[in-house]
């Protein structure tokens with residue numbers, strides 16, 4: 001477990017009451033801790049203890065990634081109230097705990113619509129399992145990688161709005177003598193900044209990632225349905241190849257051309273259908289053709305934002321209850 005401690009110049013009793021109200025509104029668990037409280041968060045916890053006219057804050061998390069996420073959110077929320085935590089340790093100038101640096105080992109055009117990027121680094125081991133996703137960091141020209149400021153939060157050179165931070169899915173991660181080699185597949189599309197980056201970079205170049213983050217594998221279920229567009233092909237491949245051999249279900253992946261079809265291992269009981277967009281198939285038509293059962297089922301759909309909204313409506317209309325489906329927006333058409 002990693003921990004960060006700070007003091008806040010706010011009356012302790014008032015701070016405990018305010019944090020408790022925030023936790024209850026956010027439906028986070030609150031338990032007594034010493035003379036204060038501990039709030040359970042997704043990535044760890046937050047202990048708030050009165051110290052007279054001040055308040056002691058302790059952030060705990062399972063790893064540095066979680067710790068940075070909590071600290072960034074805490075600092076942002078406190079800044080909105082005009083408050084700045086004073087950390088016990090000197091926080092300035094450090095690499096944020098959720099950031100990893102890596103070297104580009106190669107970028108290969110694996111099919112008409114995909115480039116595969118292979119990177120290597122000492123800190124990439126944590127991207128090997130779950131959660132399945134990470135963000136690439138692309139900053140303004142010549143900007144250095146972000147470091148922490150004196151409040152412990154990530155300081156984005158030029159402002160966070162100037163950074164492109166698209167989400168990608170780890171395809172494979174394997175240990176090497178110096179660390180980990182990780183690959184991800186980039187769907188190439190018009191105007192894509194990552195597509196242009198793939199064509200520009202060369203082996204040896206440096207890259208920064210944050211994460212891992214987002215979801216892991218779907219929970220086990222009697223029948224699993226998967227529908228994904230080009231950007232969700234990598235996550236569908238991860239899920240399919242991790243399923244137990246007795247899993248049952250059906251998957252449909254939409255790609256532009258038949259030459260974009262990849263070999264993906266999957267259990268015999270999970271039918272995999274590749275849908276070719278060039279032949280008029282779409283994620284929504286693929287969803288409509290899934291042969292789903294009436295119960296003990298889960299459908300995961302991932303595509304463009306408006307398609308995810310339509311999929312959600314379609315699933316509701318067919319009686320899918322909360323927990324029986326998830327329709328995720330993987331990109332937004334602009």
Ligand SMILES: Cc1cc2nc3c(=O)[nH]c(=O)nc-3n(C[C@H](O)[C@H](O)[C@H](O)COP(=O)(O)OP(=O)(O)OC[C@H]3O[C@@H](n4cnc5c(N)ncnc54)[C@H](O)[C@@H]3O)c2cc1C
Pocket residue numbers: 133166167168169170184185186187188189190191192193194195214230231232234235329330331332333334
């Ligand atoms: C959890 C998650 C996992 C993801 N995993 C992957 C992955 O492994 N591989 C992958 O390729 N993508 C993945 N994506 C999608 C990816 O993050 C977005 O497509 C992102 O916008 C790509 O950035 P860009 O630089 O290519 O495009 P941007 O520079 O952000 O966008 C430029 C223009 O392209 C449009 N655009 C963005 N995406 C697409 C698209 N797919 N098709 C057509 N036009 C588009 C935008 O609307 C905009 O007009 C994932 C998204 C999520 C949420």
